[in-house]
Amino acid sequence: MEWRDRIVSDPEILVGKPIIKGTRISVELIIGWLANGWTFEQLLESYPHITREDILAALAFAADMMQEEQYIARHKAAA
DSSP states (O other): OOGGGTEEOOTTSGGGOOEETTSSOBHHHHHHHHHTTOOHHHHHHHOTTOOHHHHHHHHHHHHHHHHSHHHHHHHHHHO
C-alpha cells in the first residue's frame, strides 16, 4: 500500500496532523478507533468520506512511522 497517495499533512488543517487527503479525518483518529475495537465497516459507516483503501493507507503510514529512526530515538530519550 502506497500511503503517500492518500495521506497528507497541511499546517492549515488540524495543525498539520496527517490526514486522509481531501478530508479532515486524521490518521490518529482512524488508528485510535481501530485500537478501540472498531471494525473497518464501522469506520466506513461513521465516516462515509473515507474508503477501505484510506484506512489501509493510515495503517501503512503508521507502520512506516514506527520504523523511522526518529521514533526510536525519541522513545529511547523518553526512557
